[in-house]
Amino acid sequence: MATQVAHELKSPLAGLRLYARHLEQRLSRNADGEGADLAKKITATVDNLAAVVNEITAFGKTSALRRAPTAVAGLLDECITFGRAKVARDDIEVTTAYDAACPPAVIDARELRKALLNLILNGLEALRPGPGGRLAVSTSYAPAARTITITLDDTGGGTSEETLARVFDLFFTTKPAGTGLGMALARSVIMRHGGELAINSEVGRGTRVIVRLPIDPAPSEGGEEAAAR
Numbered sequence: 001m002a003t004q005v006a007h008e009l010k011s012p013l014a015g016l017r018l019y020a021r022h023l024e025q026r027l028s029r030n031a032d033g034e035g036a037d038l039a040k041k042i043t044a045t046v047d048n049l050a051a052v053v054n055e056i057t058a059f060g061k062t063s064a065l066r067r068a069p070t071a072v073a074g075l076l077d078e079c080i081t082f083g084r085a086k087v088a089r090d091d092i093e094v095t096t097a098y099d100a101a102c103p104p105a106v107i108d109a110r111e112l113r114k115a116l117l118n119l120i121l122n123g124l125e126a127l128r129p130g131p132g133g134r135l136a137v138s139t140s141y142a143p144a145a146r147t148i149t150i151t152l153d154d155t156g157g158g159t160s161e162e163t164l165a166r167v168f169d170l171f172f173t174t175k176p177a178g179t180g181l182g183m184a185l186a187r188s189v190i191m192r193h194g195g196e197l198a199i200n201s202e203v204g205r206g207t208r209v210i211v212r213l214p215i216d217p218a219p220s221e222g223g224e225e226a227a228a229r
Contacts, residue, residue, distance in 0.1 A: 009053050017046045065111060065192060067217055069104035072148055076137055079117040087124040092133040094124075102141040102148050105215050107193055112213075115186035119152055119209050122182070126156030126207060150211040159201035167199060194218055 024039035073096075080094055120135070127133030136153040159167070170184050190197045194214045201207035 010050075010057075013046055013050050013053065017043060017050070020046060065108040065217075067106045067108050070107050070109045070112075072102060072105050072107075072139060072150065072213070073098040075109055075113060076116060076120075076139070076150065079113060079120045080137065082117055083120040083124050086121060089124075089127075089129075089133075091129065091131050092124065092127045092135070095134065095136045097136070097138040099138075099140045099148075101143075102139055103215060105148055105213055106217050107213065111189050112193065115189040116150070116211075118182040118186045119211070123152050123154040123156070123207070123209065126154050128157060146215045148213050148215060150213070152209040152211075153206065155206045158203040158205050158207055159199075160203055164199060164201055 020039055020042040024036050024043065027033075027035040027039055076096070076098075080096070084094065120137070123135045127135065132155065134155045136151075138151045138153075140149045140151075141147075142149070167183050168187050170181060187197045190211055190213070194217065196210075196212045198210045199207065200210070
């Protein structure tokens with residue numbers, strides 16, 4: 001039901017954004033700075049609503065995973081690049097330490113990219129202004145279990161136990177412009193891959209995010225993987 005409602009909202013929101021942009025441009029041409037600023041705020045609000053709609057739509061999709069052997073380190077590097085472009089700050093540092101023994105994982109790179117990018121963005125946005133902010137991204141491989149562990153450690157302000165208990169709740173967010181769907185979507189994608197997502201955090205001491213992924217799909221997914229190749 002929520003997915004259907006979200007789909008119906010897409011066209012009206014696109015129209016509202018277009019009208020707001022036209023209004024902003026007209027007010028700017030007429031040297032009405034105050035009016036143009038209000039129009040910008042309308043556009044920003046519409047953009048936020050559109051982001052919520054897009055995430056609801058994505059969360060509601062349960063299409064079959066299209067798995068293929070993928071280098072997890074390369075996927076993480078892509079997400080870090082995208083995250084650094086969005087959180088454009090010179091006072092933060094991102095370090096990587098990838099286990100060279102990690103083999104390619106049979107995953108849906110497009111879906112997992114969404115989850116990992118969300119987790120990396122959260123880590124970057126948690127870093128407080130000023131020097132010393134750091135996000136450390138690492139991987140390790142457990143041959144016996146045939147799993148890859150991805151660890152994200154940030155030096156941000158950390159999270160209280162109360163917030164941590166609700167971090168995967170739909171529509172719960174501590175961000176002024178957050179949708180409250182990103183963490184739920186990330187966990188859903190990881191769980192559909194047969195993996196696990198855990199978060200450990202303490203106020204004033206940063207946050208550690210741990211993702212464990214199996215290298216191979218479950219036996220019941222064999223037909224799906226074969227179709228994707």
